[in-house]
Amino acid sequence: MPPDIVLIVWDTCRPDRLSTYGHGRPTTPFLDEFAGDAVLFRNAHAPAPWTPPSHASLFTGLLPWRHGLTRPFGPNARVRPGLPLLAETLAKGGYETVGVFGNPILSAGTDLDAGFARTVPFYEGQPVKGSGHDALEALEGWIGRRRAAPAVGRRPLFLFVNLMETHIPRAPRPEFLRPVLDPGRPPGDLNGASLLDEGDLTRHSLGLDPLPPPLLEAAGTLYDGACREVDDVTRRILALLETERSLDDALIAVTSDHGEALGEHGLLGHRLSVHDTVLRIPLVVRWKGHLDGGRVEDAAVRLQDLYPTVLEAAGLEAPPGTGLDARTLTESPLAPREVVAELDRSGIPFEKLREAFPGATDEVLEPYLHSFTAVQDPVGTPGARKYVRVRREGEDGETTLVREELHDLAEDPGELRDLLLQPLAETDEEALRRLRARVESLP
Numbered sequence: 001m002p003p004d005i006v007l008i009v010w011d012t013c014r015p016d017r018l019s020t021y022g023h024g025r026p027t028t029p030f031l032d033e034f035a036g037d038a039v040l041f042r043n044a045h046a047p048a049p050w051t052p053p054s055h056a057s058l059f060t061g062l063l064p065w066r067h068g069l070t071r072p073f074g075p076n077a078r079v080r081p082g083l084p085l086l087a088e089t090l091a092k093g094g095y096e097t098v099g100v101f102g103n104p105i106l107s108a109g110t111d112l113d114a115g116f117a118r119t120v121p122f123y124e125g126q127p128v129k130g131s132g133h134d135a136l137e138a139l140e141g142w143i144g145r146r147r148a149a150p151a152v153g154r155r156p157l158f159l160f161v162n163l164m165e166t167h168i169p170r171a172p173r174p175e176f177l178r179p180v181l182d183p184g185r186p187p188g189d190l191n192g193a194s195l196l197d198e199g200d201l202t203r204h205s206l207g208l209d210p211l212p213p214p215l216l217e218a219a220g221t222l223y224d225g226a227c228r229e230v231d232d233v234t235r236r237i238l239a240l241l242e243t244e245r246s247l248d249d250a251l252i253a254v255t256s257d258h259g260e261a262l263g264e265h266g267l268l269g270h271r272l273s274v275h276d277t278v279l280r281i282p283l284v285v286r287w288k289g290h291l292d293g294g295r296v297e298d299a300a301v302r303l304q305d306l307y308p309t310v311l312e313a314a315g316l317e318a319p320p321g322t323g324l325d326a327r328t329l330t331e332s333p334l335a336p337r338e339v340v341a342e343l344d345r346s347g348i349p350f351e352k353l354r355e356a357f358p359g360a361t362d363e364v365l366e367p368y369l370h371s372f373t374a375v376q377d378p379v380g381t382p383g384a385r386k387y388v389r390v391r392r393e394g395e396d397g398e399t400t401l402v403r404e405e406l407h408d409l410a411e412d413p414g415e416l417r418d419l420l421l422q423p424l425a426e427t428d429e430e431a432l433r434r435l436r437a438r439v440e441s442l443p
Helices: 029-035 051-060 086-092 132-148 174-180 190-194 198-205 213-242 303-314 350-356 362-369 426-440
Strands: 005-010 039-045 096-101 118-121 157-163 251-255 283-286 295-302 339-343 370-376 386-393 399-407
Touching: 005 051, 005 213, 005 303, 029 213, 029 251, 029 283, 051 086, 051 303, 086 096, 086 157, 086 303, 096 132, 118 132, 132 157, 132 213, 157 213, 174 213, 190 213, 251 303, 283 303, 295 303, 350 362, 362 370, 362 386, 370 426, 386 426, 399 426
Parallel strands: 005 157, 005 251, 039 295, 096 118, 096 157
Antiparallel strands: 039 283, 251 283, 339 370, 370 386, 386 399
16 A cells, blocks of 8 residues: 655745754754654755745646746636646545645635645634644544544545744744743843734835844744744644554655745845745655655755655656656655746735835835746756846736846855846856746746
8 A cells, every 4th residue: 555645834934943954943853853764855945935836836746837826816826727736636546635724825715725635724713824733633633533433444644734833923832932042142022023923024024114133033033933833743743643543654744835034135024035045945754765764965856846756655647737847856866956936926906005005105015016036056066056037017917127136055045145246257157148048938
C-alpha cells in the first residue's frame, strides 16, 4: 500500500527565524529533531509571496501564470476550471483526503479545497485566522469520529494542515514566548506589537505611519515566539496521528507558502515585493528510504517541487496539464533549478485604496498597481543572478515598465545593492540579457 502523506504548511514562515536554519533563538526544537532524520533544504523558494497562488502551485506543480490564481478578486481569484488539484488526484488514486485549514482563503472561494473528502476549517468565529490549538481540537474530533464510524477498510491518508501562528496578528502564548526572550534585555512593546494588524503593516510599508524601532523589535520577538508555538503544535499533531497509525513509512513535509518582511527594505508583511525575505521558505521532508538520514541539501528547490514528489510516493502519474513547472525532490543529485516568482497587482480599485488610506496621495498608493516578476539562476551556478522586473498596470489594463533590478545573492544576500545602478561587468551584462529573455518568455 502507498505511504501516508502529511503536508504541514506554516503560513507566512521565513526560514532564517528558525533554529533549524541557524537562528540564534531556540524557536524550533521539534523541527530541529525532526530534521535529524529527514532532508533539510536550505534554499527552498515560494513561487509567490502570498497564500493563494503559492498553495495553488503546491497543489498543481505549476507557476501562478499557468494555474491562473493570481489575484484576490475577479476572474483570476480561482484556479483555472478543469485543472485537477493534488487532493483530487490522490482521492482518485485511493487516498483518504483530509484538509485542516487555518486560513479562510483555503476554501471553495478559491477552489483550493477541491478534492478533500473531509475539510476541517477551524477559523470559524476567528477575526482573521484559527490557532494551531484549534487545529489540534479539530483533528482530535476527526479522529474520534473516524474511530466511531463503521470500518470500511484502511486506505492511505493524505492529510494537509495549514497553520497560521506566524501570520499577523501574532500573540504567542507565554510558554512559547519566554524561551525566545533575550536574558537581561527588555523585549520592547510586546503588547503593542501583538495588536498590529494588516493595516498597520501596510501603513508602515507605504511610509504613512512608520513603526518606531522598539515596536519593530518587539514584533520580531513575537514572530520568534510564534515560530516556537507552531513548532510545538506540529509536534503535537504528528504525535496525535501516531495514536491512530504509524508514520514510520509516511512522507511528511513541513514547509511554508511564503516568508515575511520584518522591516527589511522598509517593509512589513508580504505583499509589496519579491525580495528573498518573502520568497525563501523552510522545507524539511522525511520519506523513509528516499528523503531521510539528516541530509542537508544546498541546491535550490521550489515549493511546487513537492507536487511530483508526493505523486511519486503515491505511485501516481501527474494528470495532463499539471506538474509542468516542477521536478521531484528525490533526484540525486538534484538537477539545477531556476526560481521564478510572481506577484500580480492587488486588483483593488484605486477608489477603494483611497477609502482605506484617507489622506494618502496616489503616488504613495502607487505600489498597489505594481506587478513583480523575479527569475533567479540556479544556486551555485557561475555568475548566478536574480533579476526583478516591476510593471505598472493602469485601470485601463495598459502595462508600463517601472524598473528593473539585478542582484548577486551570493555577495549581497540582503538584496541591498542593485547592480543596475552601477556600470555592469561583462558577466552581469550577459546575465541581464539571459534573465530578461526568460521573463519575456513568460505570458
